[in-house]
Amino acid sequence: MTLKLLFKTSILVSFTGQVFFAQNNSNPGVISGNVSSTVQYYNEDTLINAAEPDHKLGANSFANINFNKGNFSAGVRLESYLNPVEGYPQGFNGSGIGYRYANWNNEGLDITVGNFYDQFGSGMILRIWESRQLGIDNAMDGLKVKYNPYKGIYLKGLIGKQRLSFDDGLNNGNGIVRGLDGEVNFNELFDSTLANSKLKVTIGGSFVSKYNDDNNTPDFILPKNVGSYGGRIAMRYGKFRFFGEYIYKENDPYPDQQDENFNYIYKNGEGVLLNLGYSQKGFSVDLNAKHMDNMLWRSTNITVQPTDLLIGYLPALSTQHTYALAGTLYPYSPNSRGEVAFQADVLYKIPKKSKLGGKYGWDIGVNVATAYAPERKFINDDSTARKSYTTQLFNMSDSLFFRDFNITIGKKINKKLKLKLQYLNFVFDDRTVLVAKNHELIFADIAIADLTWKISTHHSIRFEVQNMWTKQDQGNWGFGQIEYSYSPHWFVAILDQYNYGNPIENQQVHYLLGTAGYIKGPHRFTLAYGRQRAGVFCVGGVCRQVPASNGLTFSITSSF
Amino acid sequence: MKKLITFTLSLFILGATFAQLPNNVSIKDIDGNSVDISKLNNGGKPMIISFWATWCKPCMAELNTISEDYDDWVDETGVKLVAVSIDDARSTGRVEPYVNQQGWDYQILLDPNGDFKRAMNVNNVPHTFLLDGNGKIVWDHNNYSAGDEKELHEQLLKISK
Numbered sequence: 001m002t003l004k005l006l007f008k009t010s011i012l013v014s015f016t017g018q019v020f021f022a023q024n025n026s027n028p029g030v031i032s033g034n035v036s037s038t039v040q041y042y043n044e045d046t047l048i049n050a051a052e053p054d055h056k057l058g059a060n061s062f063a064n065i066n067f068n069k070g071n072f073s074a075g076v077r078l079e080s081y082l083n084p085v086e087g088y089p090q091g092f093n094g095s096g097i098g099y100r101y102a103n104w105n106n107e108g109l110d111i112t113v114g115n116f117y118d119q120f121g122s123g124m125i126l127r128i129w130e131s132r133q134l135g136i137d138n139a140m141d142g143l144k145v146k147y148n149p150y151k152g153i154y155l156k157g158l159i160g161k162q163r164l165s166f167d168d169g170l171n172n173g174n175g176i177v178r179g180l181d182g183e184v185n186f187n188e189l190f191d192s193t194l195a196n197s198k199l200k201v202t203i204g205g206s207f208v209s210k211y212n213d214d215n216n217t218p219d220f221i222l223p224k225n226v227g228s229y230g231g232r233i234a235m236r237y238g239k240f241r242f243f244g245e246y247i248y249k250e251n252d253p254y255p256d257q258q259d260e261n262f263n264y265i266y267k268n269g270e271g272v273l274l275n276l277g278y279s280q281k282g283f284s285v286d287l288n289a290k291h292m293d294n295m296l297w298r299s300t301n302i303t304v305q306p307t308d309l310l311i312g313y314l315p316a317l318s319t320q321h322t323y324a325l326a327g328t329l330y331p332y333s334p335n336s337r338g339e340v341a342f343q344a345d346v347l348y349k350i351p352k353k354s355k356l357g358g359k360y361g362w363d364i365g366v367n368v369a370t371a372y373a374p375e376r377k378f379i380n381d382d383s384t385a386r387k388s389y390t391t392q393l394f395n396m397s398d399s400l401f402f403r404d405f406n407i408t409i410g411k412k413i414n415k416k417l418k419l420k421l422q423y424l425n426f427v428f429d430d431r432t433v434l435v436a437k438n439h440e441l442i443f444a445d446i447a448i449a450d451l452t453w454k455i456s457t458h459h460s461i462r463f464e465v466q467n468m469w470t471k472q473d474q475g476n477w478g479f480g481q482i483e484y485s486y487s488p489h490w491f492v493a494i495l496d497q498y499n500y501g502n503p504i505e506n507q508q509v510h511y512l513l514g515t516a517g518y519i520k521g522p523h524r525f526t527l528a529y530g531r532q533r534a535g536v537f538c539v540g541g542v543c544r545q546v547p548a549s550n551g552l553t554f555s556i557t558s559s560f
Numbered sequence: 561m562k563k564l565i566t567f568t569l570s571l572f573i574l575g576a577t578f579a580q581l582p583n584n585v586s587i588k589d590i591d592g593n594s595v596d597i598s599k600l601n602n603g604g605k606p607m608i609i610s611f612w613a614t615w616c617k618p619c620m621a622e623l624n625t626i627s628e629d630y631d632d633w634v635d636e637t638g639v640k641l642v643a644v645s646i647d648d649a650r651s652t653g654r655v656e657p658y659v660n661q662q663g664w665d666y667q668i669l670l671d672p673n674g675d676f677k678r679a680m681n682v683n684n685v686p687h688t689f690l691l692d693g694n695g696k697i698v699w700d701h702n703n704y705s706a707g708d709e710k711e712l713h714e715q716l717l718k719i720s721k
Contacts, residue, residue, distance in 0.1 A: 032579050034681035064681060073584060105584045119673040122649040129648075129673055154594065185592065202592045234592050241656065275653045284657030315649040320615040345654060347661040363661060452621075452706060460706035487707030519703040522687075557702060559681035560579075 029069030034522075034559035036132070037061035040085050045550035048509055048531060051086075058085035060092070062132060064099075074102040079166060087546035089135040089305055091165030098163075098170050099139055108148035115139045115170075118158060120181040120206040121232045123313035124247045124271045124295065128162070134537050136307045139163045141172050152188030156181040162299050162309050173309045175212030175299030181205070200236040205229070206247075210311065215254075215301045220264050220386075222301060226252045228312075230271075243275040247312075249294070253386070254301040261378060262294075262337055265388040269294035272393060273315070286345040288317050291394045293338035293374050317343040318369035318404050323422065323448050324497065325468045325479050328535035330428040330442060332402045334371070340396035341371035363410035370403045372396040400441075403427040416455070422448040430473075444470040458487045469501075476501025492516045497533050511548075522560070528553040579697045582679035587644075590656050590668045597676055604693040605638035606719055608712070611677055611687045613646050614654045619686040620662075622704035626712075627664050633713065637720035641666040646685060648672045688712065692719045 039059045044052035059082050066075035077099035081092040101114035117139060120126040130137040142160020149155065158179050161172035183204035187194045209227040230247035249269035256262040270293050277286040297312035298304070314334045318341075321327040334341070346366045350357035375397040376389040406424040413419055424446040448466045455461065466479035481495035497511040513530035534548040583598035601607070608626075612619030623643055626633070633639050643666040645655045652672055659668055671677055680689065683702065690699040690712065699715045701708065 030579060032681050034683055036683045064678075066679075066681070068582065071583065073582075103584055110584060117673060117675070117678070123672070124649075127649075127673065185594070188593065200592055236591060243653075273649075277653060277657065279657050279660045281660050281663050284660050286653050286657050288653060313649060317650075319654075320651060322615050322617050345657065347657045349661050349663070365661075454706045457710055458707045462706075485705035485707070487705050488701065488703075488711045491705055517703075519701070522700045522702050524702050557683040559683065559687075559700070559702070 033065040035063045036557040038555040040553045042551040048548040050548045050550045055083045060085050071106045076100040094168035096169035098166050110146040112144040116144045121245050125206045126208050127313035152185040154183040175210050177210050177299050179208040198238050202234045205231040210299045226250050239280050241277040245273045247271040266386045271295045282349040284347045288343040290317050290341045293391050296336045317341040325466045326446050338374050339371045343369040360412035365408040367406050371401040373399040401429050418452045420450040442472040474502050523558045526555050580695050585676050585679045587671050602640040607691045608641040609689045611644050611682050611685045614651050616685050618704040622686050625709050644669045644671050646671050
């Protein structure tokens with residue numbers, strides 16, 4: 001063992017030595033990296049169901065270290081979950097290396113070995129990505145080759161396994177993902193005639209297949225290889241813009257314990273995304289439509305956690321709200337079995353120095369988003385082909401999953417004051433996302449006011465008030481926050497969320513939280529103490545419930 | 561294996577120099593053209609690179625505030641601001657409308673899967689970098705509160721002398 005290690009070390013030393021000394025006279029290379037860490041100390045708080053775990057302390061830490069020299073780069077990410085912070089998904093334990101890669105590129109050829117992230121088109125067919133806040137990391141481990149053989153032509157190929165969990169090191173799933181993607185930008189390809197054309201066209205196509213035999217159920221013969229393919233087009237003409245993508249997924253039966261109609265069905269999946277936009281200075285309209293059916297796409301076909309081993313990404317056609325009550329109480333996430341969804345977005349700026357706009361103008365935004373279940377015709381073939389049902393593109397049923405209507409108004413009042421107002425109206429079917437405890441339609445209205453007062457060059461105060469009115473679930477909520485910042489280094493904030501409308505009287509709780517932060521260039525330290533409300537974080541068709549907590553949170557991020 | 565990598569890295573660290581733009585990242589601009597990040601430059605003048613998203617309130621506050629004085633900054637220093645949106649498929653469609661509504665005169669790049677963000681070691685947005693005329697990162701800041709743009713402006717004037 002020791003001998004083997006010594007041997008490996010000597011090889012490595014000679015390798016790194018070569019990298020260094022052979023070109024010692026020129027640039028020796030660049031090291032860069034970043035560190036982030038969140039440490040939480042928990043108090044027990046039975047009122048809000050916040051548990052005090054045996055270990056009392058949670059700490060998630062990450063450090064990326066990258067080396068670059070000329071056309072070569074390599075890096076690692078060290079990760080540590082001691083213990084994982086409460087509410088993080090399962091499968092993150094211990095300390096070790098969770099990501100490592102080497103990359104070489106030259107003359108349009110780019111090769112990565114080890115771990116990598118990537119995306120084909122909008123990500124419906126393949127999106128390999130990470131989000132540390134959400135605890136999502138489906139990094140591939142294998143080989144990726146990108147090649148740009150001719151101007152305007154971009155090719156990508158990749159093969160690998162996906163990250164499943166972390167236990168003192170990286171654990172990959174068993175499935176193998178293989179993908180090819182090509183893209184042609186006609187304006188770059190025919191640049192002599194089309195470089196300055198008003199019409200711009202890019203087309204692309206992808207093929208992704210997975211191999212896995214994780215699931216050896218005695219009841220069904222499951223396909224070990226499943227393919228998925230599709231194409232996309234992006235066009236612009238002056239101020240108009242269009243994007244369309246179609247993805248087809250072959251039948252990929254997986255268990256669905258909640259509904260027999262979706263359990264081990266041999267049905268293909270289909271996804272369509274359409275986006276049409278018009279945009280000029282001060283005014284824009286953006287229209288989106290989506291049809292998605294049976295597009296949950298993983299490199300396994302056994303039951304895993306919702307965020308595990310995802311190959312594809314299911315985008316929600318709705319605004320990602322940033323204000324607390326609108327963002328995390330009833331956040332919409334696409335139904336993974338399928339949905340038909342639409343969104344319209346209009347932005348307008350009442351011009352500066354106009355009669356209506358005053359000195360600074362007004363920003364106005366209106367957004368509407370809806371999602372419905374597809375109209376499914378069930379064919380009761382469970383004992384034969386098990387295709388289960390048929391659908392037609394954009395044919396929706398009258399069962400509403402979700403509707404979000406919101407208006408935002410922004411106004412700079414004078415040199416010192418900026419005001420933002422927002423009103424939102426939600427209809428939210430809890431059966432699709434399972435956020436609240438009771439299955440029902442939730443109707444909610446939310447009003448928000450956000451005022452920034454710039455006292456002087458370095459001092460400013462921000463006030464935020466929000467209220468949510470609803471008769472369902474936990475009833476009404478109020479929210480207030482005051483944040484003082486001393487630019488560029490300090491801020492303190494205090495916020496309270498109050499569930500004053502909770503039908504259960506002793507659950508009408510204040511969630512008081514104080515935060516302070518110090519920022520110096522790329523270094524950021526924050527300290528928070530108090531109660532944090534339970535919330536839901538959704539992304540790409542998956543949601544994660546974060547339980548309420550009470551205690552102290554310290555976090556640090558830094559890069560170099 | 562872990563020790564080996566630590567060892568290798570400590571060797572590498574001996575040779576560290578100033579951080580600059582990565583040379584293996586290519587992302588798209590708002591017109592769909594590929595942009596090789598290593599070729600991103602401003603003809604020997606300083607450049608600001610700011611990572612933002614349409615769902616990030618402080619990011620938009622920062623870029624809107626700079627936008628008010630941007631013409632003056634360009635006159636003074638010749639600076640170019642590159643605003644890199646990290647919006648993904650859910651919200652990339654909102655980038656161009658928002659940019660137009662606000663009338664930003666920045667170069668807009670789209671980084672939907674975070675390739676550029678990762679290469680620049682950005683943990684969270686907003687994260688703003690100032691590069692001198694040689695493409696060297698001379699200052700960066702990971703936050704925005706009202707008034708922070710003054711420090712950026714001062715740094716910018718300092719390197720433009």
